Amino acid sequence: MAATLLPTLSPPVSRAAAAFLLRRAPLKPSHYVHPPSTLRRLLISSYPAIPAMCPLSTMSSTTAARAVPVRRDLLMLGIETSCDDTAAAVVRGDGEILSQVVSSQADLLARYGGVAPKMAEEAHALVIDQVVQKALDDAKLSESDLSAVAVTIGPGLSLCLRVGVHKARQVAKAFGLPIVGVHHMEAHALVSRLANKDLDFPFLALLISGGHNLLVLAHGLGHYIQLGTTIDDAIGEAYDKSARWLGLDMRKGGGPALEELALEGDPNAVKFRVPMRQHKDCNFSYAGLKTQVRLAIESKNLCTEDIPVSAASEEDRQSRANIAASFQRVAVLHLEERCERAVEWALNMEPSIKYFVVSGGVASNKYVTTRLNHVAGNNGLQLVSPPPSLCTDNGVMIAWTGIEHFVAGRFEDPPAADESDDMQYELRPRWPLGEEYSKGRSVARSLKTARVHPSLTSMIQGSLQK
Numbered sequence: 001m002a003a004t005l006l007p008t009l010s011p012p013v014s015r016a017a018a019a020f021l022l023r024r025a026p027l028k029p030s031h032y033v034h035p036p037s038t039l040r041r042l043l044i045s046s047y048p049a050i051p052a053m054c055p056l057s058t059m060s061s062t063t064a065a066r067a068v069p070v071r072r073d074l075l076m077l078g079i080e081t082s083c084d085d086t087a088a089a090v091v092r093g094d095g096e097i098l099s100q101v102v103s104s105q106a107d108l109l110a111r112y113g114g115v116a117p118k119m120a121e122e123a124h125a126l127v128i129d130q131v132v133q134k135a136l137d138d139a140k141l142s143e144s145d146l147s148a149v150a151v152t153i154g155p156g157l158s159l160c161l162r163v164g165v166h167k168a169r170q171v172a173k174a175f176g177l178p179i180v181g182v183h184h185m186e187a188h189a190l191v192s193r194l195a196n197k198d199l200d201f202p203f204l205a206l207l208i209s210g211g212h213n214l215l216v217l218a219h220g221l222g223h224y225i226q227l228g229t230t231i232d233d234a235i236g237e238a239y240d241k242s243a244r245w246l247g248l249d250m251r252k253g254g255g256p257a258l259e260e261l262a263l264e265g266d267p268n269a270v271k272f273r274v275p276m277r278q279h280k281d282c283n284f285s286y287a288g289l290k291t292q293v294r295l296a297i298e299s300k301n302l303c304t305e306d307i308p309v310s311a312a313s314e315e316d317r318q319s320r321a322n323i324a325a326s327f328q329r330v331a332v333l334h335l336e337e338r339c340e341r342a343v344e345w346a347l348n349m350e351p352s353i354k355y356f357v358v359s360g361g362v363a364s365n366k367y368v369t370t371r372l373n374h375v376a377g378n379n380g381l382q383l384v385s386p387p388p389s390l391c392t393d394n395g396v397m398i399a400w401t402g403i404e405h406f407v408a409g410r411f412e413d414p415p416a417a418d419e420s421d422d423m424q425y426e427l428r429p430r431w432p433l434g435e436e437y438s439k440g441r442s443v444a445r446s447l448k449t450a451r452v453h454p455s456l457t458s459m460i461q462g463s464l465q466k
Contacts, residue, residue, distance in 0.1 A: 078399025082156025150402020154428025224434030228282025
């Protein structure tokens with residue numbers, strides 16, 4: 001029978017029990033982590049720590065769900081393996097990042113032209129122990145110093161999620177630590193609260209990555225309304241596929257490679273159609289734009305499969321750059337148009353909104369954030385985006401989200417000492433973050449309901465009403 005790992009869905013524990021668990025880790029001096037002189041052959045990377053943020057306010061029973069947690073004595077290990085990067089980090093309860101480690105699968109992505117789930121699982125399994133140990137070593141801590149372990153349980157690839165969950169339970173069982181199961185997309189939204197001390201609920205968030213396009217109104221911790229999502233492909237997928245078709249070096253990532261080439265091109269050279277203009281909602285579609293890119297490459301007889309852009313003639317390279325720039329202009333214009341409508345909807349529901357959060361891997365694209373900053377400014381909002389190292393998948397966002405829920409009393413007790421190492425855990429590969437806004441429902445997307453778990457919001461709100 002599968003073990004349930006849904007701590008964020010449990011009712012808050014008593015204050016006495018929470019206080020006991022929060023006292024587990026004694027106060028220790030701050031440690032700042034400096035990047036190593038060379039990267040390991042395993043492509044395990046460490047990032048410098050971000051100094052602790054100033055607290056917004058003192059926690060109280062009325063503000064605990066809204067204000068940024070302030071628990072310096074709380075030490076959270078975060079583990080992320082939802083897709084193609086193995087990541088771990090240790091974060092203090094006040095937001096100080098003690099360590100951040102990522103093992104990239106860039107070479108595998110370049111070799112297979114995308115994420116191969118079985119290969120990705122094996123790559124995670126090969127490095128997960130080293131990644132977690134390095135995160136602890138860089139933080140100058142041992143497992144016994146930790147207060148709890150946070151781990152991604154969905155959405156993502158089941159084979160990959162299982163590796164991280166297994167490691168998290170292994171550590172938690174050995175050292176008697178509580179576990180916090182984390183929603184990957186909520187973590188992308190909440191990491192901005194770590195990096196930006198003034199960010200409080202409610203806020204509008206656009207979460208954009210290789211697998212996700214999501215517009216949500218964040219009312220509070222665990223309470224989200226989905227305004228729009230993709231009905232087919234996400235913008236990151238469109239960037240990656242277009243970059244591959246253009247013969248770019250995928251080892252640095254399709255998005256960064258295409259953004260770089262686009263700087264050389266004319267964004268109006270190719271007349272691509274903006275998707276879904278006839279639909280007056282906030283949903284996205286990038287499958288058609290991908291097809292337009294492929295047809296544009298074919299119409300110009302570019303030999304992109306045999307000749308990489310680095311070896312292309314000047315004329316050939318310019319043609320590719322024009323296609324890249326034209327694609328990027330239209331892809332981001334589609335984002336802008338949907339976000340304009342989402343801002344209108346969100347302000348109608350929550351007039352007090354001040355911030356527009358943009359997070360996820362694609363948020364590290366400067367052209368994207370520049371254009372979306374105009375959307376925010378035109379509507380009297382402030383654009384908030386995490387630093388690039390916290391935009392892509394990382395352990396910090398998992399640890400921080402774990403902290404937010406742990407302080408709110410949502411976590412699972414330590415695994416039983418006799419729990420089998422081959423226990424099958426309940427994972428949530430298809431797990432909506434929020435409930436759909438009535439105006440944002442898509443007939444096309446509503447057909448894709450097989451094996452979709454109830455949303456995080458509906459589960460948490462349901463547990464609070466019991």
